[in-house]
Amino acid sequence: MTRSVPAGVESFRSWLLEQSNLLSLAAIVGLLWAVFTALAPGFVSSFNLFAISRSVAIDIVIAFSTMVVLATGGMNLAIGSIGVCSVMLVGYLMQAHGLPVPLALAAGLVLGALLGFANGAAIVLSGVNSFIITLASASLFAGGMLILTKATIYNGIPREIASFGRMRWGFVSPLLLIALAIGAWLLVLFRYTALGREILASGANPRAAELSGVPVGRVTVIVHALSGLLAASAGLMVMTWLGAAMPSVGQDWLLPSFLAPVLGGTLLAGGMVSVVGTVLGALLVTTIRSGLLILQVGNFWLQLFLGLVLLVAVMLDRYRGLYAERRGLERSP
Amino acid sequence: MTVARHLMAKEWSALGASILAGLVVLSLMSPAFLTEFNLYVMLRSFCVVLVVAFAQMLTLGVGQLNLSIGALGGLVAIAVGGVMEKLGFPIGLAVVLGLLIGAGGGLANGLLTVRTGINGFIITLATASVFAGINLGVTRSIPFYNLPPAFVAFGTERFFAVPYLLAPPLVVAAALGFFLARTVPGRYLLAVGGNPQAAELSGIPRDRTIVFAHTLSGLLAAVAAILAVAQLGSAQPTIGADWLIISFAAPIIGGAALTGGHISVAATSLAVVLIVLIQNGMVLAKVDPYWVQFLLGALILAAVGLNRLRAVHAETA
Numbered sequence: 001m002t003r004s005v006p007a008g009v010e011s012f013r014s015w016l017l018e019q020s021n022l023l024s025l026a027a028i029v030g031l032l033w034a035v036f037t038a039l040a041p042g043f044v045s046s047f048n049l050f051a052i053s054r055s056v057a058i059d060i061v062i063a064f065s066t067m068v069v070l071a072t073g074g075m076n077l078a079i080g081s082i083g084v085c086s087v088m089l090v091g092y093l094m095q096a097h098g099l100p101v102p103l104a105l106a107a108g109l110v111l112g113a114l115l116g117f118a119n120g121a122a123i124v125l126s127g128v129n130s131f132i133i134t135l136a137s138a139s140l141f142a143g144g145m146l147i148l149t150k151a152t153i154y155n156g157i158p159r160e161i162a163s164f165g166r167m168r169w170g171f172v173s174p175l176l177l178i179a180l181a182i183g184a185w186l187l188v189l190f191r192y193t194a195l196g197r198e199i200l201a202s203g204a205n206p207r208a209a210e211l212s213g214v215p216v217g218r219v220t221v222i223v224h225a226l227s228g229l230l231a232a233s234a235g236l237m238v239m240t241w242l243g244a245a246m247p248s249v250g251q252d253w254l255l256p257s258f259l260a261p262v263l264g265g266t267l268l269a270g271g272m273v274s275v276v277g278t279v280l281g282a283l284l285v286t287t288i289r290s291g292l293l294i295l296q297v298g299n300f301w302l303q304l305f306l307g308l309v310l311l312v313a314v315m316l317d318r319y320r321g322l323y324a325e326r327r328g329l330e331r332s333p
Numbered sequence: 334m335t336v337a338r339h340l341m342a343k344e345w346s347a348l349g350a351s352i353l354a355g356l357v358v359l360s361l362m363s364p365a366f367l368t369e370f371n372l373y374v375m376l377r378s379f380c381v382v383l384v385v386a387f388a389q390m391l392t393l394g395v396g397q398l399n400l401s402i403g404a405l406g407g408l409v410a411i412a413v414g415g416v417m418e419k420l421g422f423p424i425g426l427a428v429v430l431g432l433l434i435g436a437g438g439g440l441a442n443g444l445l446t447v448r449t450g451i452n453g454f455i456i457t458l459a460t461a462s463v464f465a466g467i468n469l470g471v472t473r474s475i476p477f478y479n480l481p482p483a484f485v486a487f488g489t490e491r492f493f494a495v496p497y498l499l500a501p502p503l504v505v506a507a508a509l510g511f512f513l514a515r516t517v518p519g520r521y522l523l524a525v526g527g528n529p530q531a532a533e534l535s536g537i538p539r540d541r542t543i544v545f546a547h548t549l550s551g552l553l554a555a556v557a558a559i560l561a562v563a564q565l566g567s568a569q570p571t572i573g574a575d576w577l578i579i580s581f582a583a584p585i586i587g588g589a590a591l592t593g594g595h596i597s598v599a600a601t602s603l604a605v606v607l608i609v610l611i612q613n614g615m616v617l618a619k620v621d622p623y624w625v626q627f628l629l630g631a632l633i634l635a636a637v638g639l640n641r642l643r644a645v646h647a648e649t650a
Binding site for chain 1: 348398440445449450451452456458459460461462463465466467470471474475494549572577581582587591621623624625626627628629630631633637638640641
């Protein structure tokens with residue numbers, strides 16, 4: 001079979017096929033926005049748009065925290081625990097010791113990176129699956145935090161924190177800009193830097209990467225430290241929203257942290273990430289949550305919907321992959 | 334020296350030593366430890382944890398994992414409680430229904446994993462959310478309290494220090510031990526977990542074995558849930574919410590390799606004994622309950638480190 005298609009159109013087509021995941025995800029998000037707006041005009045009220053922008057910002061950073069580890073083919077089940085440890089440290093430093101806000105926030109971020117570093121070091125030194133190490137460290141970190149703080153809520157933290165959380169730039173929260181800035185930085189990291197390529201290479205094929213001189217162990221540790229740093233950032237964003245440091249932060253992060261990157265086309269096996277896809281995935285999660293809330297479906301059914309979305313998405317993705325493969329095979333001779 | 338090395342090579346020797354040390358320390362530390370009532374309390378909390386650990390052990394054995402054990406358990410718990418309280422089902426029928434829901438949930442996990450070829454982690458993360466969502470949507474977090482007296486009595490009655498509740502887990506343990514050691518499907522399960530390619534080349538139906546392991550895992554989650562309802566005397570929607578870490582802790586402390594093919598009913602049971610001892614010790618020492626969570630994490634890391642050390646020893650020896 002011969003095709004008389006100009007090369008430009010053909011390459012546009014293959015670009016479309018490559019981006020089909022992102023495009024279909026964007027289409028689904030758009031469709032949901034249309035449906036929710038039609039059913040409940042309050043969905044696009046400036047109040048709700050602000051609420052969405054704030055919660056999508058947090059979902060994006062939580063998702064990035066998992067995404068960077070998925071890039072190496074590992075996972076990090078401890079992001080919720082790391083996030084809450086940072087939040088409680090910052091709350092404690094500000095309330096009990098009156099530390100200035102920037103210094104306390106920096107300490108929280110450093111703690112997040114250190115806990116992530118500890119995860120990475122334990123994984124590399126023991127040679128054990130990151131699933132087990134981070135499952136255990138999640139319990140260790142959260143348990144340690146509860147022992148030290150006795151589950152106190154620090155609600156005497158400076159007012160600036162809460163007023164930053166309430167700040168509005170038009171319809172959006174400045175938190176969203178922070179999340180997008182982190183996204184832009186990650187995009188540059190994975191596309192244009194040697195470290196980013198090394199991370200992806202270690203995820204795609206650790207042995208080949210090692211043989212071609214990539215320090216896979218060091219990359220693993222760096223990625224986990226980065227994941228811890230991002231988890232701490234997400235925790236601190238939640239803290240500005242709550243206006244207090246609470247020991248319950250991070251408890252429900254596991255599902256959304258995997259949902260967004262997987263919906264966005266990041267492979268669990270490693271070697272591929274999609275920063276834009278992760279942002280869209282997080283937007284989808286937030287949209288569903290906000291939409292169900294505004295339709296008063298009730299928080300109780302939310303979990304069911306998110307689970308079903310994840311199932312349908314991975315299955316669709318699977319069949320799209322098979323379809324693309326088959327088309328590719330037909331064309332190749 | 335050789336004896337020490339031999340002992341170290343046995344997975345359960347470190348466990349056995351830890352349990353002995355724990356028993357000695359606890360009985361010296363607290364006179365309340367060896368009382369009949371405290372032994373009863375410990376044996377009673379042993380029951381649910383043991384079956385939860387077995388549920389995870391089976392999926393680990395076939396080289397998979399199951400994040401949905403707790404959520405499925407919660408769903409079974411409220412289903413069993415709900416049909417007994419609201420629909421007046423007899424106990425036997427309610428239990429059978431619960432077991433069917435558990436096996437059905439496990440079957441769904443298995444089929445989805447095998448048919449889509451997607452990592453079992455993601456599949457069971459998603460189904461866990463679905464199961465927990467149905468549970469919360471139906472109950473709105475309100476438990477079922479009015480259960481048949483005979484059912485509740487089964488959860489509290491005892492013969493000296495031995496609770497009646499201990500009978501089902503012991504039967505399950507014996508059946509599992511026999512199943513894994515002596516039956517064809519049991520050997521298939523371990524073979525697929527040990528080396529999927531080799532198993533498939535030797536004619537073992539790999540996909541069917543994985544589905545089977547997931548189904549059994551769901552069935553055991555249901556058994557654990559029903560035991561938990563009997564133990565609590567009410568069907569709480571929160572049953573299973575804290576099973577995740579324990580379900581992995583026991584088989585891993587018992588030496589199950591996450592890559593599959595290597596599980597032991599005896600070692601997993603010993604690990605559960607150790608976990609229950611620690612929990613009980615914390616209560617007797619009146620320490621913050623948060624220490625249990627902390628120590629569980631530390632214990633998993635220690636077990637993993639010990640396994641690593643053993644592997645290095647085996648290589649150099």
